[in-house]
Amino acid sequence: MANPAHDTEGVARGGPTGTGQPARPSSFVxxxxxxxxxxxxxxxxxxxxxxxxxxxFVAAVMxxxxGLDQIFRWLMGVVFAS
Structure with missing residues (x-):
């Protein structure tokens, strides 16, 4: 099992050390x-x-x-037609 205290490049994570101190900004960088x-x-x-x-894909979703909008428009016209 991989050591959860280091990422794949070996940079130590700045997570809580058990002392309640926040991670250092330099560790984040x-x-x-x-x-x-x-x-x-x-x-x-x-x-x-x-x-x-x-x-x-965007064109297909559009x-x-x-199409759904047209179906619902037609359906509302049928239901609420006066």
């Missing part, structure tokens, strides 16, 4: 920098692909919500 070192930038092709996937 060390952890943030360790996480940023793990970030992998997408290639241009990956970025284009992910952008297209997101736009298609179409779905628009």
């Amino acid at each position: 060390e952890q943030v920098l360790a996480e940023l070192r793990k970030v992998v930038q997408p290639t241009r092709q990956e970025l284009i692909t992910y952008t297209i996937v997101v736009l298609v 179409g779905y919500v628009f």
